[in-house]
Amino acid sequence: MVHATTASAGLDTIPRLLARNVAKYGDKPAYREKEFGIWQTWTWAEVAEEIEALALGLLTLGVNEGDHIAIIGRNRPYLYWSFVAAEMVGAIPVPLYQDAVAEELAYVLDHCGARFVIAQDQEQVDKVFEVHDQLPGIEHMVYLDPRGMRKYDHSALTKYQVLQEKGRADGDRAELNRRRDKPTYDDTCVMLYTSGTTGKPKGVVLSNRNIIETSKASSEFDDLRAEDEILAYLPMAWVGDFIFSIGQAFWTGFCVNCPESPATMHSDLREIGPTYYFAPPRVFETQLTDVMIRMEDASRFKKWLFHHFMAHAKKVGPDLLDGKPVGFGDKLKYQLGELMVYGPLKNTLGFSRVRVGYTAGEAIGPEIFDFYRSLGINLKQLYGQTEASVFITQQPDGEVRSDTVGVPSPGVELKIADNGEVFYRSPGVFVRYFKNDESTASTKDAEGWVATGDAGFIEEGSGHLRIIDRAKDVGKMADGSLFAPKYVENKLKFYPNVLEAVVFGSGKDYCTAFLNIDLTAVGNWAERNNIAYSSYQELAGHPEVLATMQSHVEEVNASVAEDPMLSGCQVHRFVVLHKQLDADDGELTRTLKVRRRIIEEKFADILEALYDGSSNISTETEVTYEDGRKGSIKATLEVRDARVFEIRKVAAE
């Protein structure tokens, strides 16, 4: 087993880290929250007092060691403290997604057998009440925001601050000290539920060792310091937020800032100017689109200035960030650009001080990624899972690329199975799934290797991991070469004109694709070029649109061809579909992921045409309108052949 490490200097639980932080950084800000228009600050010493008061309060409620305490709400310091207060009294905090509907909450609350719930406001309390009948185990609820709560029956309901007062007055301090001193490195720190995209959510039990070892290793990897600032805005039930806002915050002693409300996140981001920042690709995409739209409205001179310097940034920015040699003239021009364009832009985005930025969760478009990096923002990628306490691989400074997810994080071992699936083993590997030994056994083997469910390979030379697809989607083509649809689809979807792409080819001689145009982007283009169209279908079948799509496909083919392993996945033939793939028609999941099987069945005639060489196909498709009525649309689609490229031989060195 890899679990050979021991905690350094008795820092083996979060409450002990808290005590260390009080001694070391007592007067330094630990948490901030904007409320009533002002950033309210708590120092580590104040935080410790608040947490202790809450812990004493929980004792008066009769919390036992080993109880589960559910925490529901948005990122607020008080709720972060309740994690630590729960740990202090020997209970296990279980954060839940605040936007979950009552039934979803009911499943998790029932599964973990929570006796106590700490909820943010009336909305969350109401949700729990709604399913209270199914949950006889819940004995008491604590709420934070008193608004609208005055008329509720308070026999099993207490306000957070009232509970703290009660704790301060009547809490059993000796008992608290006994419970605080008891846990060991291998006791449970937190339980986090997976989002459950496949089946019911699973409770991932993470020990103090998992959390603290991971926080320590990752903080050292990126040289995080006590002076760092983060903005906590991602769901508290997500493992990443727990690691960033509690694990790493308590390990390094940096300050966690909570926005005033979800809607003020961007202005709060600007005000705080975090030095360490995480966002999913979607957030970076939206921000970039906003910038571009605002630039479209700018005066001609400003537009010219922006585009001129952005082109320069694209050329030399990433190299400067990676510390590669750059000519003196270029350097000077970049500095001028920093003064006139990059600096103000970063300030507007709230990224002026970002020293370490991460994105993860899904593939990020290379243009988006390069845009931020060329501005001098150290944006990197990581690859992780709840079961790994986040970190599996991450990109070290100076080795950042948009197509890899980095090298194994410190302490992580990687292994690629014969079918391409990635396995890992690390001190962060979860203890077990709660009340689910079967899943635990099928995910984690006796030696501690965990299956990720993703297929990938380790790039020769750089040692970086590249994720190509979900393992279950990866197949072989007729000639035995690797077929990874998502890899190609992502490349296609990076073009703004392509909304959705579905690539076929498992067991076939060559790959083919269905494409969906992005109505906003293509419609905008049509407007600017005076191309009239009356429907989605007509626009999608327009010869010029088809030609554009063909050029996109060919560019993707050229880029796929560069990869010897995946060059078989070049798209030989494609159609642009006459309708948008839609969740109402069952073609996408509610989270807008492609359902391959359904699409294959539904469009079997088109798929056949892609492989029988015909140049067009007449088809009729059933559609569901938003009000539930059904109808059908007829269309004749043109099947296009795309140029494919020779596998580029790697030049012998």
Next chain:
Amino acid sequence: MNALTGGNYTTADGRKIGNTMMEMKNITLRFGGVVAIKDISFDINEGEIRAIIGPNGAGKSSMLNVISGFYNPQEGEVWFHGKKRPQMRPYQVARQGIARTFQNIALFEGMSVLDNVMTGRLTHMKSGMLSQMIWKGKAEKEETENREVVEKIIDFLEIQAIRKTPVGRLPYGLKKRVELARALAAEPKLLLLDEPMAGMNVEEKEDMSRFILDVNDEFGTTIALIEHDMGVVMDLSDRVVVMDYGKKIGDGTPDEVRNNQEVIDAYLGVAHD
């Protein structure tokens, strides 16, 4: 006329309704030869939500303007907190603790939301113009205190994200909310809302209803409102006054009013003599 007149009861959802706060006695308001309000009497109890409804031109807004002191009725008396109110200017009425919103939004379009809401604190500012100009001592302290009150209202109405946005850039539904915020900033005892949901979509109406109920519940503010959306009126209010052609044709709980034949006639349109 109905069981609830006189106040001092507890509603089904547990709110305490107190004594009579305001009493309108035989009010008649004329504009030249036009009689806008004809001999109307009704009362508003402390802590209740009182609706005034009626078809277009029934005299509802005129009634609200009488309460707010904008119009002075030719006949009748306005009693507030057990005392007969002498003829007053609107600012004097405002100082008594009565605030209002307008049917057509009346905000300062070029000013930020924060500044607009701050104007609602005007009746609470005591420092002179000179001390406000030099911005020392009392004026500064006062501004801080007022800002605190305003921030609590901004938080309450969930408009933090638009705090610094000029009102002119806001969508209609949010402007209505800012107007409510400004009225609340005066910390009124009686809040007059003139068609708070006019022109709103269903979702905005639901939000506004929730805020009105919360204001009443959390601050104990008495509310008198004019509204056209019957569903909203019946759900929100404790008692309803129905007006038609300047006359009162009904007064009572939503259920009583709903079953009142005169009210039904007025709404379904029976020929008037």
